[in-house]
Amino acid sequence: MSTHTIFRAYRYQLLPLDRNETKDLYLNFSVEEIVARKNDFFAEALTHLPKISHKRVEVNISIEEVQQDFFRVKLAPSRPLTRETADSRREKIENWPHIEAYILNNPDDQLLIIQERVSAFANTDTVANIILRGTRVALDQIGLSLQIESMFNESYFWGLVNQYSNRITWVEFEFITPNMANISKTLANTLKNLGKQTNAVKEQLTLRSDPSSSLDIDQSNETIQGLVEYTSKGAGDIKLKIKGIRKRFQTSTSRREVHLSGIEITADANEIVEIIRAALK
Numbered sequence: 001m002s003t004h005t006i007f008r009a010y011r012y013q014l015l016p017l018d019r020n021e022t023k024d025l026y027l028n029f030s031v032e033e034i035v036a037r038k039n040d041f042f043a044e045a046l047t048h049l050p051k052i053s054h055k056r057v058e059v060n061i062s063i064e065e066v067q068q069d070f071f072r073v074k075l076a077p078s079r080p081l082t083r084e085t086a087d088s089r090r091e092k093i094e095n096w097p098h099i100e101a102y103i104l105n106n107p108d109d110q111l112l113i114i115q116e117r118v119s120a121f122a123n124t125d126t127v128a129n130i131i132l133r134g135t136r137v138a139l140d141q142i143g144l145s146l147q148i149e150s151m152f153n154e155s156y157f158w159g160l161v162n163q164y165s166n167r168i169t170w171v172e173f174e175f176i177t178p179n180m181a182n183i184s185k186t187l188a189n190t191l192k193n194l195g196k197q198t199n200a201v202k203e204q205l206t207l208r209s210d211p212s213s214s215l216d217i218d219q220s221n222e223t224i225q226g227l228v229e230y231t232s233k234g235a236g237d238i239k240l241k242i243k244g245i246r247k248r249f250q251t252s253t254s255r256r257e258v259h260l261s262g263i264e265i266t267a268d269a270n271e272i273v274e275i276i277r278a279a280l281k
Contacts, residue, residue, distance in 0.1 A: 011234025026143030175236030
């Protein structure tokens with residue numbers, strides 16, 4: 001029986017730092033030019049990754065452009081081990097547990113999947129943050145902001161709504177100002193335009209009922225459904241407060257995964273891309 005490696009799924013968006021044309025341009029590029037070439041600029045920024053460290057831990061990073069718009073990133077943090085020798089001494093030995101991440105940099109994909117391996121990194125979010133920090137300076141200089149969010153199962157949110165009907169008192173939607181038309185079709189135009197008109201990279205919408213009542217969250221509400229669908233595709237997170245339950249529920253706890261076998265990982269690049277797309281469509 002073949003073993004599979006689990007990859008956590010994320011989507012990233014590249015937004016202009018400043019949509020105001022009257023302000024200084026970045027390296028003489030207009031906002032339209034920056035947006036049109038955003039994926040090229042991101043590909044260039046990825047070359048800065050091997051120079052980054054994480055919390056004083058040395059991390060070996062290599063990046064390979066397997067084919068156009070498809071990158072393989074290998075990360076290996078230093079995690080020394082202590083062993084006991086035959087003469088009862090303790091000595092440290094080198095240990096570099098490695099993981100892989102794949103980036104689909106096509107403008108219609110912008111997908112990032114990160115291998116889960118706790119001996120290397122306790123959380124895949126750490127790797128996403130390494131990519132975020134490692135590309136920030138280069139993207140800042142060109143006038144772009146990188147936003148990365150995990151993808152989650154839309155059904156998880158609606159399952160909570162059905163399970164706790166008449167008990168939901170608070171819902172908070174946090175989402176990236178959309179810059180990918182193919183995943184934001186269902187998002188209300190007022191929400192799309194608000195972020196762009198105010199130069200926001202993220203928006204937050206909170207619904208709160210009176211303490212003695214509850215929210216009426218229904219899938220037939222097009223605005224709510226559009227928000228849930230958009231955020232689930234890797235554009236944000238939703239938090240809920242249920243009457244009688246102290247903890248808050250978050251959709252980010254229901255993350256989507258891609259499972260790749262050893263054979264698939266070593267397959268042709270086109271095949272890997274299609275496997276990832278099929279798993280996350």
